[in-house]
Amino acid sequence: MSPDALTPAAELMRRLRDGPARTLLDTLPPYDPDEVLRLTSRLRAEGHDTELVAAVLTQSRLRTRAAARLGPLARGLLLTADGLEQATRPAVAARHAARLRAAGVAHVWDLGAGLGLDAVALADAGLAVTAVERDPEVAEAAAANLSAFPRARVVRADVADVPVGPEDGAWLDPARRTPGVADSTGRTRRLFRLDDLSPSWQDVQAVAATAAATGAKLSPGFSASDLPPGAEAEWVSIDGDVVECAVWWGRAVRAPGVSAVVGTSAPDGSSWVTVAPVDDPPPPLAAGAAVMPWLAEPDRAVLAAGLPASLAALVSGQELDPGVGYVAAPEVLDVPWARWYAVEEVLPLHARTVGAWLRARGVGRVTLKKRGVPTRPDRFRADLRLRAGRSAAEATIVLTRVGGTPSALVVRPVGTPGDG
Ligand SMILES: C[S@@+](CC[C@H](N)C(=O)[O-])C[C@H]1O[C@@H](n2cnc3c(N)ncnc32)[C@H](O)[C@@H]1O
Numbered sequence: 001m002s003p004d005a006l007t008p009a010a011e012l013m014r015r016l017r018d019g020p021a022r023t024l025l026d027t028l029p030p031y032d033p034d035e036v037l038r039l040t041s042r043l044r045a046e047g048h049d050t051e052l053v054a055a056v057l058t059q060s061r062l063r064t065r066a067a068a069r070l071g072p073l074a075r076g077l078l079l080t081a082d083g084l085e086q087a088t089r090p091a092v093a094a095r096h097a098a099r100l101r102a103a104g105v106a107h108v109w110d111l112g113a114g115l116g117l118d119a120v121a122l123a124d125a126g127l128a129v130t131a132v133e134r135d136p137e138v139a140e141a142a143a144a145n146l147s148a149f150p151r152a153r154v155v156r157a158d159v160a161d162v163p164v165g166p167e168d169g170a171w172l173d174p175a176r177r178t179p180g181v182a183d184s185t186g187r188t189r190r191l192f193r194l195d196d197l198s199p200s201w202q203d204v205q206a207v208a209a210t211a212a213a214t215g216a217k218l219s220p221g222f223s224a225s226d227l228p229p230g231a232e233a234e235w236v237s238i239d240g241d242v243v244e245c246a247v248w249w250g251r252a253v254r255a256p257g258v259s260a261v262v263g264t265s266a267p268d269g270s271s272w273v274t275v276a277p278v279d280d281p282p283p284p285l286a287a288g289a290a291v292m293p294w295l296a297e298p299d300r301a302v303l304a305a306g307l308p309a310s311l312a313a314l315v316s317g318q319e320l321d322p323g324v325g326y327v328a329a330p331e332v333l334d335v336p337w338a339r340w341y342a343v344e345e346v347l348p349l350h351a352r353t354v355g356a357w358l359r360a361r362g363v364g365r366v367t368l369k370k371r372g373v374p375t376r377p378d379r380f381r382a383d384l385r386l387r388a389g390r391s392a393a394e395a396t397i398v399l400t401r402v403g404g405t406p407s408a409l410v411v412r413p414v415g416t417p418g419d420g
Contacts, residue, residue, distance in 0.1 A: 010136035012055050016078055017144040024048065025056045026076075031064040070117070078141040083115040086175060088217065091263065091270040092236060092243055093121035096171060096215055101125045103213035103251040105169030111159040111207060112199050116142035118171055118217075123149035127169070134158050159199045159207075169252070170211040172204050176219070192221030208249035215252050218245045220304050224258050232256050237301035238263035238270065245304070260305040262337040273337055275302050281309030284319040285328060287403040291346050292317060292328040295398070295411055297369075299337040311338055321401035324372035332414060341396065341411035349373060349399060349406035351383030357410070358384060364392020370399040373406050 006014065015021045029039070036057060043053045059079060066074035066084050073090055088096070096118055100108055106128060110119040113131035115138060122129045129152040133139040136156060143154040155162065164170055174197035194201040197218075205228065208214040220235055222245040227233050232248040232255060248254075260275040275298075285291070298311045303325045312319050315338075317329030332340050347354050358366065364386050368377045380399065386392070398409040 007136050010140045012051060013078060013137050013140035016055060016059065021052055025059050028056060028060050031060040077115065078144040079115060080138055080141060083138050083141060087115050087117040088173065090117065090121065091265055092238060093118045096246065097121040097125035099248065099252055100169045100171065100213055100215060101127055103169060105213050108169035108171055109162060109164050111170060111172045112174055113142050114138060114173065116145040118173055119146055119152060122171065123152040130155055132157050132159050132162050159203060164207055164210050166210060166212060168211050170207045170214040172199060172207060173217040174199050174204065192219035194226060212250055213252035214249040216247045218247055220245050224306060230256050233258050234261050235301040235304040236261045236263065237299055239265055240300065242300045242304050258305050260301040260307055262299045262301050275307055275310050275337060277307060278310050278313040282312045282318050284322045285403040289403050291343055291402060292330050293343055294329045294332050295341040295343050295409065296327045296329050296338040298325060302337060321372060321404060324400045326398060326400055340414045342414050343409055343411055345410040346402060347408045349375065349408050351380050354397065354408045355384035355386065358386060358395060362393045363395045364388040365394045367396045368399060369396065372400045375399050
């Protein structure tokens with residue numbers, strides 16, 4: 001760490017790195033919000049100062065929150081609330097590290113390292129790492145989190161001021177300067193604009209022009225039209241969540257262009273499948289064409305990468321309409337990155353018509369799926385005028401376009417041949 005003066009928050013974080021404060025933190029009982037007052041009184045009575053007691057309890061609370069996302073690693077980390085929100089999951093960070101290692105670099109700059117989850121994976125992969133972080137408190141936490149790796153160091157600096165060389169590898173996971181905004185359901189919606197990144201998109205590209213191999217973690221909202229020539233973009237999902245678009249440059253590129261990477265986690269490690277574009281994709285359904293009896297919905301990473309045609313090619317099917325993502329197919333095939341539905345009826349996208357069809361069959365509750373049409377699902381659901389009695393049947397309705405026509409498909413989820 002560079003020796004510049006520390007902020008009070010950074011001083012406190014440094015205190016937690018080792019010595020008696022660290023021992024106190026690591027020997028606390030599992031975090032229980034109902035026990036916080038009692039535990040605070042006990043620790044104060046044992047002679048620990050107020051600041052330290054508050055700091056260890058905050059760390060304990062954050063470690064508990066982190067466990068769901070970061071797994072067992074969370075138990076030994078120093079965290080901040082913001083840093084945790086932005087931290088890369090270990091299974092995904094391990095992929096980044098493996099890619100840079102395979103690019104043949106010996107040393108990697110992690111530029112904007114945050115709490116250091118990517119840096120830990122890089123160090124764990126046997127690479128020498130310099131983690132650069134400008135926030136003093138976060139940099140202290142990163143230094144603690146990397147302390148087990150003798151070939152990793154943390155520099156508190158701005159990424160614009162470090163000398164990345166032509167033989168180095170580089171990793172950038174820029175923070176978003178514009179925080180998410182709450183949508184009408186109260187959920188935080190992340191707006192993604194390349195102009196909002198810090199380090200900036202220009203900084204990222206300047207590093208990529210210098211280093212031997214570079215990777216950057218961008219939002220899944222990254223647009224393929226912004227991909228620089230010769231670079232590679234991978235939309236990555238794990239267990240159904242799209243977590244990032246990783247962009248690669250230089251020796252880290254395997255196949256320029258776009259792909260999707262679909263991950264499934266398991267206790268003995270994660271498995272990954274790559275979905276690439278196909279050379280001669282089948283055309284989407286033409287206007288008026290009949291819909292085949294099965295519907296396949298690709299994993300969200302495949303949708304984000306714009307590759308439903310790769311699914312259509314694999315299952316001898318056709319996308320229902322350009323860009324909607326749903327693929328009609330003549331039979332169900334075992335594709336680990338697709339969900340299947342039996343198509344029971346194709347109706348016009350009129351709530352009254354659909355409602356009458358459903359009521360005639362005793363359907364009282366529906367699951368609505370929607371892509372490619374501006375319909376408001378809540379409004380559509382109300383307009384169906386279903387009677388949700390106890391014995392009412394349920395149905396799944398896909399609101400989308402078929403051969404250019406807004407349509408409502410009544411579908412039934414089915415397992416794939418590989419399902420137990
Ligand atoms: C998204 S976080 C990195 C998370 C990290 N990959 C992880 O998995 O823990 C981005 C970090 O970049 C830092 N940062 C942003 N702009 C920077 C700059 N110009 N120089 C140095 N650090 C910067 C922020 O303070 C933030 O901690």
